[in-house]
Amino acid sequence: MTAPLTASPTSDRFIDRIGALAADIKLTHSVFALPWAILATFMAAEGAMPKIGQILLILACMVLARTAAMSANRLLDADLDAINPRTARRAIPGGKLSKSFVRATILACAAAFIGTTALFGVFYQNWIPLIASLPVLAFICTYPFIKRFSRLCHYYLGASLALAPVCAWIAIAGHVAIEPFLMAGAVLLWTAGFDILYACQDVASDRSTGVHSMPADAGVGRSLWIARLSHVACLGLLVALGLRSPQLATFYFAAVAVAGVLLVVEHLVVKPTDLSKINLAFFTLNGIISLLIGAGGLIDVLRSH
Secondary structure, eight states: OOOOOOOOOSSOOOOHHHHHHHTTTTTTGGTHHHHHHHHHHHTTTTTSOOOOOHHHHHHHHHHHHHHHHHHHHHTTHHHHHSSTTTEEEEEEHHHHHHOHHHHHHHHHHHHHHHHHHHHHHHSSSOOOOOOOHHHHHHHHHHHHHHHHTTTTTTHHHHHHHHHHHHHHHHHHHEEEEOHHHHHHHHHHHHHHHHHHHGGGGGHHHHHHHHHOHHHHHOOOOHHHHHHHHHHHHHHHHHHHEEEEEEEEHHHHHHOOOHHHHHHHHHHHHOOBBTTTHIIIIIIIIIIHHHHHHHHHHHHHHHOOO
């Protein structure tokens, strides 16, 4: 029987708390959504270059929205994280951050996000980002509630990341189009697939606490097949996006082909009887996939200008 984890005292230094928060919400995981948003930003400019101010505002919105959402996730899941040995050392259950500090962070980032979206109206006469800011925040910050009652929580998380290219497109173009929704569908299915893989390591904890996930409810073996089918559908939408957009060509399709190979590798290294390579499949391979497609698509878009 293992000894209970002892929480370290919450730091009084503001810079230490900021560092603890940054580590806890894993800023490096921004690589999952950011390349899609950047690609959508340049595609939405439709033959022109987006203004540097627009790009900077989109980057600021991405950072602020993700920080608010991940902080909300850590706050709402703090009690569950304390029970799960894998997550018990996270900042709140581990005593590095207080709940009040995380609440203040969420409010500050939410206010800054709304203020930043308003600048699209002030400088570029596009008020849609401001109008959509509260619904977007509400959507991306409520993921922790979904797993309390539905195994489809992985697809809700995917939809949260999928908002990135759609919102970036609207912020630049001021209207919707089919391309960002094809990209969003691919991001949704891709994210849900790898999040199902990641959830396989928490089956015992999820079942004991009543948390719903695909592996906990349907079993690991069946869930791996659901993840595979999600990724096949994702690749189909990525191909459809390339065929739909005249801006995407050789480099994009090459990146999609390599991404397909990496997804196959991802599913080969994760087996029902061996979950030891979950982190390789979850972060490394998927980070490469996002960067590859974002870079390949961006090269084609810039070449078409």
